[in-house]
Amino acid sequence: MKRRNAWFGLLLLVLLIGAGGRALWLWLDRPVERVSIRGEWEYVSAEYLRTQLAPLVRNATWLSVDLGELRDGALDIGWLYEARVSREWPNTLVFELIEQEPIARWNDDFLLNPEGKPFAFAPLEAPADLPDLAGPVGSSEEVLDYYQSLTPRFSRLSLTLQQLRLEPRGAWRLQINDDTWIMLGRRQHDIRLARLAASWQRELHRFTDAIRYIDLRYPNGVAVSWHGEETFDATVE
Missing domain, CATH: 3.10.20.310 (membrane protein fhac)
Structure with a gap:
């Protein structure tokens, strides 16, 4: 009999603790104010x-x-x-x-953080004076890495790299100083950029405002289109 009463008392204690715990939970679990x-x-x-x-x-x-x-x-x-x-x-x-820390625009509707990850900026305004990058879906890290590698090369020529675009077929084009486009193509980037640097330092720097775009996709030399001229035909890769 005593053992049965002891078990009954223990069971009652457990129930009281459980009921008390539930009451405490309900008391604590109040609406967030x-x-x-x-x-x-x-x-x-x-x-x-x-x-x-x-x-x-x-x-x-x-x-x-x-x-x-x-x-x-x-x-x-x-x-x-x-x-x-x-x-x-x-x-x-x-x-x-x-x-997020925005360091570039991406495909018009997004910004890139330092890791090259896109994020939407709407409904807020995008910060001004960010470089404008673009490319196929999933290429943001590659484009940002290439932009960061190109920037010092153009800085040495006193040029500002403002846009960089990777086309779906793998060709690169970029914009410097607001209105001059450079067609870099798909291959031999370092050779072509070295050719551009030599041409710029030797002669092209004198015509900065007049250049519409520069085509580097030729085996030897650089082709230049001037503002106000018809677009010339060029053999490309």
Whole structure:
């Protein structure tokens, strides 16, 4: 009899603890009443972030909400590079947000971060004075790497590389100083760029504003088209 009473008492204690724990959980799992957004941002604003995060926390409760899902949802906001989400007593969710660092435009509707990963910038404006890069889907890292390798070569000629484009068939073309295009083609890039540098230093630098485009796709030499002239025919690769 005593053993049976002891088991009954233990069972009652477990039930009371369980009921108490559930009551405590329900008391703690109250609706989220405050969202704290922390970080240092240059391009996004706190108001923009609040607007984007609001749907993620709507109807959320403090204990039940999945912090991993909240983080994934935050990273779907195009301008965010990293996000950390935590709870803060008694009913606050804290978002620590790191924004993307844009270093180039990509295919008109995207920007690139330093890793060459595209992200959408709408509904915000893209920063001004970024180089304009373009290429097939999946080529952003390759194009950015090549742009970064070309930039010092043009800087040595006192030229600014503003656009770089990889065509679907693998040919490269680029723009310098706002309005001069250079047709680089698919092969022998280093040889062709060396030929361009020699031609520029020897003569072409005197006609910077008059050059429409420069075609390097010839076996020997450089072809130049001038503003105001008809486009010439050229044998290409």
